[in-house]
Amino acid sequence: MEDVRFEEGLKSCMNCGVCTAVCPAAEFYNYDPRQIVTIVQTRDEAEIERLLRSDTIWYCGECMSCRPRCPRGNTPAYVIQALRTLSQRTGLFVESEKGRQQLALKRTIGDNILRTGYCIVPRSVRPDLHPEQGPIWQWIVDNDTELYARFSDVYGKEGAGALRRVDDKTMDEIHRIFEVSGGKAFYDNIEKHSERKAREMGYDGADEEYMMATYTTNSDNHYEI
Amino acid sequence: MRRTSWQEYQKDIADDKYYYARSCIRQNFFPGSEKAFLDIMHNDLGIDIFDDPLHTSCTGIGYHSDIVPLETIMTVVARQFSLMADAGYEHFISSCITSFGIYNEILSTWEEFPETEERTRRYLKEATGRELVKPRSIAHTSDIMFHHRHAIARKAKRQLRNAFTGEPLRVVEHIGCHYAKIFPKSGIGGSEFPYVLAGMIEAWGGEVVDYPERRHCCGFGFRNYLVQANRGYSIANSHKKLESMAPYRPDFIVANCPGCAMFLDKWQYAIAEMEGTVYGADGHGIPVLTYEEMAGLVLGYDPWELGMQMHQVDVEPLLDKMGIEYDREAKYLGKNGKYIGKPDIAAVNCEEARSIYEIKR
Numbered sequence: 001m002e003d004v005r006f007e008e009g010l011k012s013c014m015n016c017g018v019c020t021a022v023c024p025a026a027e028f029y030n031y032d033p034r035q036i037v038t039i040v041q042t043r044d045e046a047e048i049e050r051l052l053r054s055d056t057i058w059y060c061g062e063c064m065s066c067r068p069r070c071p072r073g074n075t076p077a078y079v080i081q082a083l084r085t086l087s088q089r090t091g092l093f094v095e096s097e098k099g100r101q102q103l104a105l106k107r108t109i110g111d112n113i114l115r116t117g118y119c120i121v122p123r124s125v126r127p128d129l130h131p132e133q134g135p136i137w138q139w140i141v142d143n144d145t146e147l148y149a150r151f152s153d154v155y156g157k158e159g160a161g162a163l164r165r166v167d168d169k170t171m172d173e174i175h176r177i178f179e180v181s182g183g184k185a186f187y188d189n190i191e192k193h194s195e196r197k198a199r200e201m202g203y204d205g206a207d208e209e210y211m212m213a214t215y216t217t218n219s220d221n222h223y224e225i
Numbered sequence: 226m227r228r229t230s231w232q233e234y235q236k237d238i239a240d241d242k243y244y245y246a247r248s249c250i251r252q253n254f255f256p257g258s259e260k261a262f263l264d265i266m267h268n269d270l271g272i273d274i275f276d277d278p279l280h281t282s283c284t285g286i287g288y289h290s291d292i293v294p295l296e297t298i299m300t301v302v303a304r305q306f307s308l309m310a311d312a313g314y315e316h317f318i319s320s321c322i323t324s325f326g327i328y329n330e331i332l333s334t335w336e337e338f339p340e341t342e343e344r345t346r347r348y349l350k351e352a353t354g355r356e357l358v359k360p361r362s363i364a365h366t367s368d369i370m371f372h373h374r375h376a377i378a379r380k381a382k383r384q385l386r387n388a389f390t391g392e393p394l395r396v397v398e399h400i401g402c403h404y405a406k407i408f409p410k411s412g413i414g415g416s417e418f419p420y421v422l423a424g425m426i427e428a429w430g431g432e433v434v435d436y437p438e439r440r441h442c443c444g445f446g447f448r449n450y451l452v453q454a455n456r457g458y459s460i461a462n463s464h465k466k467l468e469s470m471a472p473y474r475p476d477f478i479v480a481n482c483p484g485c486a487m488f489l490d491k492w493q494y495a496i497a498e499m500e501g502t503v504y505g506a507d508g509h510g511i512p513v514l515t516y517e518e519m520a521g522l523v524l525g526y527d528p529w530e531l532g533m534q535m536h537q538v539d540v541e542p543l544l545d546k547m548g549i550e551y552d553r554e555a556k557y558l559g560k561n562g563k564y565i566g567k568p569d570i571a572a573v574n575c576e577e578a579r580s581i582y583e584i585k586r
């Protein structure tokens with residue numbers, strides 16, 4: 001528990017519930033940030049471990065609406081971020097449906113960063129996985145080179161401008177940063193525990209099928225109290 | 226009573242010589258806005274702004290999806306700062322609310338926990354050979370636009386007014402959670418009375434519409450949008466905002482954050498397709514603009530050069546209201562004027578769409 005976000009995020013909670021009152025996740029999920037802060041404050045290890053295995057810590061949207069409102073200057077979201085990190089380091093994230101989704105996030109956003117230098121690029125937002133992006137997005141993806149060229153001379157090429165290709169030396173630096181600072185090991189750890197869990201659940205390992213299952217499964221029992 | 230509370234939260238913004246950091250989200254969904262921002266700064270205002278080909282994503286979406294550890298994003302951010310120093314700049318501006326929040330959070334964590342800064346310096350040196358040099362100031366690109374809003378007003382070709390009645394346009398602004406909820410003092414107006422967009426709207430002749438859920442999140446929620454199974458959270462939050470603003474009949478929405486602009490636009494489409502509800506007063510969607518597009522229209526830029534054809538909700542009713550002359554068909558042209566075909570029509574668009582629903586207009 002040496003994450004600075006535990007220290008910065010939790011001074012002393014008086015259980016007022018203001019964070020829960022403004023929380024958009026509390027409105028749509030059976031979720032109460034006040035309760036999480038209370039558990040962490042008690043330092044009850046069994047209870048904390050239960051949190052690390054649960055769906056509960058994965059509901060937060062990290063909007064930070066709770067931060068400016070807490071009368072004690074806590075940031076429940078920082079506590080949650082620190083718990084999520086811990087849940088992944090200990091491998092307990094695979095024990096919950098929402099936690100298992102970390103694999104899908106790693107394989108999309110995470111791998112995009114190491115492949116392209118960006119969190120997303122147009123072709124990574126696949127219309128079949130994003131029906132909510134509407135016909136306009138299909139049109140953009142179908143005509144990307146024509147359309148983006150109206151706004152950038154370097155779409156997919158090196159140079160300065162929107163959607164430029166990140167040069168190889170820069171990509172090397174990003175890869176080195178991920179290695180040296182532990183980002184790469186963090187990714188590998190997500191893969192390792194997902195592989196284990198996937199086999200336990202009867203998949204042939206953490207393959208595309210398992211990944212898509214984490215991406216689409218919603219047991220629909222996240223709302224009732 | 227007019228609120229002036231925003232004035233208690235003023236911050237120093239440099240006048241010139243900015244180092245510009247792009248946003249993955251903005252360049253994907255609003256590449257015309259990024260171009261417009263740079264053009265307005267360079268061409269209209271004569272400001273020195275450096276668009277560095279060497280910087281990368283800040284990895285912010287990864288950090289807030291909890292797959293990129295704190296130590297890693299700190300080192301990526303340190304690299305961006307060191308590139309800024311190499312280029313001879315000291316005022317860092319970012320075009321993304323998520324990353325603006327991150328730069329502020331990291332600088333503050335380094336202050337409060339100096340060992341994290343030391344560790345980052347070590348990692349950066351070891352990984353890249355670079356030295357961390359901290360910026361003199363951090364601002365969001367909308368802070369810069371706000372800072373120069375009167376200069377823009379002086380060059381305005383049009384006002385945010387109804388060209389036929391002369392009435393100010395009614396504008397809903399959305400500043401994005403991470404702009405001021407993380408560090409209220411780093412946003413103009415703080416988290417309670419953010420003034421960054423309202424200041425532009427007022428300076429350019431429009432009227433800001435207050436409504437109950439004005440400060441509610443757009444619903445991005447990172448993993449709550451990025452993972453398909455969780456998107457109910459995202460649309461439910463946008464739905465809550467749209468329901469709350471619709472009775473005030475806004476002429477358009479303007480957003481600070483490229484993500485928010487995209488969600489408020491696309492979720493209107495999804496809500497219309499799912500349950501037949503549209504929120505615009507004219508029976509279509511409510512157009513959602515970036516602040517660069519808003520500034521561009523005021524300065525007389527062509528809407529298609531601003532990239533407004535990339536919105537799902539049509540902007541034409543707004544353009545017509547403002548009395549803007551534009552070529553309707555040029556909307557569907559690619560580079561060098563090549564016709565690229567039209568997107569399929571949806572319920573939020575202006576042309577008649579086929580829908581299984583009776584659209585409630």
Ligand code: SF4
Pocket residue numbers: 012013014015016017018019020033034037069070071072073074075076
């Ligand atoms: S708002 Fe602060 S003090 Fe109140 S319950 Fe939440 S964390 Fe505790």
Ligand code: SF4
Pocket residue numbers: 019022023024025026033059060061062063064065066067076077
């Ligand atoms: S950051 Fe998380 S806990 Fe805090 S208000 Fe937002 S969703 Fe709720």
Ligand code: SF4
Pocket residue numbers: 119247248249250251282283284285286287321322323324
């Ligand atoms: S936070 Fe913004 S700039 Fe940073 S990686 Fe994400 S979209 Fe890109």
